[in-house]
Amino acid sequence: MSGVFSSTRAKISERTLRTDRWWLQPAITVAVLASFIVYATFRAFEAKNYFAEPLISPFYSPCLTARCPEGASLLGHPFGTIAIFGMAISPALLILIFPLGFRMTCYYYRKAYYRSFWQSPPACAVAEPHSTYTGETKAPLILQNGHRWFFFAGLVFNVILSIDAILAFRNAQGQWGHMSVGTLVLLTNATLLWLYSASCHTCRHTIGGRLKHFSKHPLRYKLWTWVSILNHKHANFAWISLFGVALADVYVRFVAAGSITNFYFF
Amino acid sequence: MSAIKKMVKLRIWRGDAKDGALQDVEVEANEGEVVLDIIHRVQATQMSDLAVRWNCKAGKCGSCSMEINGKPRLACMTRMNMFEEGETITVTPLRAFPVIRDLVTDVSFNYKKAMEIPAFEGPKDLKPGEYRMQQVDVERSQEFRKCIECFLCQDTCHVIRDHEENKKSFAGPRFFIRIAELDMHPLDTLRNRKQTAQTEHGLGMCNITKCCTEVCPEHIRITDNAIIPMKERVVDVKYDPIRWLGSKISKREGIV
Ligand code: SF4
Ligand code: SF4
Ligand code: FES
Ligand code: FES
Numbered sequence: 001m002s003g004v005f006s007s008t009r010a011k012i013s014e015r016t017l018r019t020d021r022w023w024l025q026p027a028i029t030v031a032v033l034a035s036f037i038v039y040a041t042f043r044a045f046e047a048k049n050y051f052a053e054p055l056i057s058p059f060y061s062p063c064l065t066a067r068c069p070e071g072a073s074l075l076g077h078p079f080g081t082i083a084i085f086g087m088a089i090s091p092a093l094l095i096l097i098f099p100l101g102f103r104m105t106c107y108y109y110r111k112a113y114y115r116s117f118w119q120s121p122p123a124c125a126v127a128e129p130h131s132t133y134t135g136e137t138k139a140p141l142i143l144q145n146g147h148r149w150f151f152f153a154g155l156v157f158n159v160i161l162s163i164d165a166i167l168a169f170r171n172a173q174g175q176w177g178h179m180s181v182g183t184l185v186l187l188t189n190a191t192l193l194w195l196y197s198a199s200c201h202t203c204r205h206t207i208g209g210r211l212k213h214f215s216k217h218p219l220r221y222k223l224w225t226w227v228s229i230l231n232h233k234h235a236n237f238a239w240i241s242l243f244g245v246a247l248a249d250v251y252v253r254f255v256a257a258g259s260i261t262n263f264y265f266f
Numbered sequence: 267m268s269a270i271k272k273m274v275k276l277r278i279w280r281g282d283a284k285d286g287a288l289q290d291v292e293v294e295a296n297e298g299e300v301v302l303d304i305i306h307r308v309q310a311t312q313m314s315d316l317a318v319r320w321n322c323k324a325g326k327c328g329s330c331s332m333e334i335n336g337k338p339r340l341a342c343m344t345r346m347n348m349f350e351e352g353e354t355i356t357v358t359p360l361r362a363f364p365v366i367r368d369l370v371t372d373v374s375f376n377y378k379k380a381m382e383i384p385a386f387e388g389p390k391d392l393k394p395g396e397y398r399m400q401q402v403d404v405e406r407s408q409e410f411r412k413c414i415e416c417f418l419c420q421d422t423c424h425v426i427r428d429h430e431e432n433k434k435s436f437a438g439p440r441f442f443i444r445i446a447e448l449d450m451h452p453l454d455t456l457r458n459r460k461q462t463a464q465t466e467h468g469l470g471m472c473n474i475t476k477c478c479t480e481v482c483p484e485h486i487r488i489t490d491n492a493i494i495p496m497k498e499r500v501v502d503v504k505y506d507p508i509r510w511l512g513s514k515i516s517k518r519e520g521i522v
Contacts, residue, residue, distance in 0.1 A: 003428035008364035010279055010371075011286050017336030017356050107474055107494055114473045121424040124477035125336055125361070133429045135471035142470070145497070145505040201490070205498035213452055215400040231490065 004127050015127035022123035029116035032239075036246060043249055047090035050249075052256040054170045055182040057249045058189055062160050065091045071174075074163065098157060099245075102150035107201045108238045110144060151202040158197055162190045171264065180264040182255060189248040192241040199230035199237050270297045274304065274346065279358040280316070282367045288356065289313075295346050302330055302341035305357065305369070317368035325483055328416030332369050333358045338418040338481045362420065362427040375426075376417050379437045382467070383444050387456040403452035409491060410447040412484040413440065419478035419488060425471045436468035439478035439488045445469075446492035449499065460499045469496055 004015070016022070043050075043059050050060040051072040063072040066081040068091050082089050103109050114120050121128040136144050165186035171178040197203060208224025211217055230237070254260045274295045277288040293308050302320055309316045321327040323342045330341040335349075335356050349355055363371040388397060419439040420426070426433050437445075445467065449459040463469040474497075478488045486492075502509045 002430050004361045006430045008283060008430075009361055010359045010365040011281060012279065012288075012358060012361065017333065017358065019335045019353075019356075107497075110473065111475050114475050120473065121428065121475060121477065124422050124480050125333065125338060125427070128424055128428050130428075133425065133432065133471075135425060135468075135473050137468075137470035141473075145501045148498075148501065148506065201494045202498060205495060209495050210499060210502060212403075212450065214402040215452075221402060 002131065016123075016125055018123070018125060022126055026116035026119070026122050029112050033113065033116070036242060039246060043253070044092040044096055045090055047092070049253045049256040050092070052182075052252060052262065053172045054168050054174070055186065055252045055255060055262065056164050057252040057256075058161055058164075058186075058245050059092045059096075059249050061164050062095065063091045064094055065089070067091060074160065074167075095157075098150065098153045102147075102154040103238075103242075105144050105147040105150055106238060107147070108235045112235075112238075148202045148206070151197065151200055154193075154197050158190065158193050161186070161193060165190045172262075177266075178264055179266055180262045182251065182262045185248050185251045189241075189244045192237065192244040195230065196234075196237040196241040198227060199232075199234040201231065201234070203227055204231045271295070274349075275352070275354040276304065276308065277354055277356045278305070278308065278313075278316070278369070280313070280368050281365070283365055286365070286368075288358070290354075299346050300342055301334055301339075301344040301346065301355065301357065304346065304355075305341060317366070317370045319370050326414055328414035331360055331416045331418050331421065333361060333421075338422045340416060340418070340483050343483055360417070360421040362423070363417075373417050373420075375433060376415070376420055376438070376440065379441050380444070382437065383441055383448075384456055384459075384462075386448055386451065386454055388453050389455055392453075397453055399452050406450045406491070407447040409486055410443040412486055413443060414484060415440065416483060418481045418483065422477045422481045423472075424475070424477065425468070425473075432468070432471060436471050439472070439493065441467065442469060442472070442496060443486060443488055443492040446496050449496065460496070460503045463496055464500045464504060469493070469500060472497075 004012070040059065043057075047067070050057040051063070051069050053071050056063065056072050060068075060072070062075045064075060064077060064079045065088070066077045067088055068077065079094060082094070115122060119128055120130060120133065136142060165183065168183040168186045169179055170176050204224065204227045207227050208214065208217065208220040211220060214221040214224070255262045271294055273292050276291050276293060278291060279286055280289050281287060291308055291312055293304055293311065295304055302323060305316070305318055309318065318330070318341075320330040320342065322329070325340055325343040328340075331338065332341050333339070334341065334344050338360065341357070357369065359365050359369045360371045360373075363373050363375060366372050388394070417440060423438055425436050426438060442463070445459055445463050448454045448456070449463075472493055474489055474493060476489045479486075479490070482488060503513070
């Protein structure tokens with residue numbers, strides 16, 4: 001027997017003596033993340049109702065294959081049509097790896113899914129069910145060290161989704177100077193994604209954390225103190241921006257499917 | 267308000283390395299007391315040979331670490347009014363370390379790990395007393411100096427709590443803040459702290475699940491301010507080819 005049941009430790013038969021509801025938080029995390037994964041998978045494969053001039057769903061932007069409707073393809077169709085077994089693949093699947101990889105390697109989400117899905121540990125001072133443990137020292141988990149590459153890719157996506165939000169200041173005929181509920185939805189989504197990226201631990205490190213002498217780099221020090229304030233709330237931004245993406249997609253889907261009309265303020 | 271006396275129920279683990287069990291006791295508690303007061307009263311009135319380690323009763327010596335209702339805590343900083351009326355309070359020794367007797371464990375693992383971390387190495391051309399530093403450059407390290415060495419973080423860390431075999435290769439959160447303190451120190455000149463954090467002290471074993479941060483009585487943000495920054499620094503020297511190349515061409519700051 002290993003861990004808290006090792007022969008030298010105090011003989012206690014319970015895996016934990018905690019009396020609070022320690023299982024609640026991991027249970028909620030599993031429920032919320034699993035719902036998001038199910039919804040996002042459904043939407044990524046659905047490959048329709050993701051564009052309603054001038055709104056595009058964040059799951060489908062940038063839209064890079066020949067299937068993308070006119071107006072949705074900011075960057076053209078560099079990939080033409082990609083087909084697997086004769087089926088044209090959804091444009092969402094082409095870009096999915098970037099936001100997915102960014103969130104999968106995020107220090108906060110790592111904590112969240114290691115605790116909830118992998119139970120390692122399910123909660124503090126609650127024995128985990130695994131007999132061996134090597135942490136992030138071996139493949140595949142050693143790849144978590146590549147978080148910074150996804151962080152930079154994430155910045156590119158933030159720029160693209162911000163452009164999408166700006167393009168939403170047009171009406172369905174492409175004329176500028178209009179604003180709708182959809183504009184607000186895309187703007188909010190882009191803002192939340194920027195906050196999520198700006199509060200990232202890799203951002204904090206890159207902007208100034210890696211320096212030994214703050215005194216020699218006053219500007220980077222200042223930026224570092226700001227990012228540190230945001231970083232304190234990184235877990236909150238991780239969740240809110242996740243909901244933001246899902247809700248923005250739901251909104252565009254309803255508009256594109258004709259279930260609701262995109263209300264224009266002017 | 268005058269002192270209100272009441273009886274409280276405790277379950278205290280008693281035993282040694284060979285065997286032991288939880289024992290029920292009922293004891294008087296007064297307004298404003300902490301768990302350590304109650305344990306002392308048990309010792310004074312019912313279990314005169316109860317072993318418990320303590321010193322300052324002010325949350326500053328780090329001696330009275332134990333597990334209270336399953337959570338690693340300082341007994342002298344755990345107020346009795348935290349608990350529900352009539353709740354039974356379970357008190358056990360730390361469950362990550364070998365038990366000696368009753369509430370006392372052998373924490374020498376931590377002293378061995380402390381010796382494995384190379385000490386501060388100041389610039390060769392300066393004598394002690396000639397060191398000059400700016401406040402902005404030392405403030406990150408100062409957070410880590412608040413540590414009272416209670417080892418609650420070490421006790422709760424699942425890497426060793428749940429896997430005895432990892433003790434040989436894992437220094438633990440208390441020593442990751444030590445490494446971070448030195449690596450961020452403006453005058454420390456030892457160059458390979460990032461490399462050895464990963465190769466010798468087991469930084470890669472930590473999966474940043476933050477239990478150390480949750481239990482630290484000094485509220486040191488161990489994971490956010492020491493472990494994750496160290497993981498990023500390790501990436502700079504070990505897993506990021508661009509940074510690594512840059513460091514070979516020009517000895518850029520922060521990369522050494
Ligand atoms: S964050 Fe890392 S060091 Fe801290 S308790 Fe968790 S695994 Fe251990
Ligand atoms: S870091 Fe906090 S929990 Fe760990 S030994 Fe120091 S004071 Fe105790
Ligand atoms: S740490 Fe969460 S996005 Fe980088
Ligand atoms: S007795 Fe010193 S910290 Fe509790």
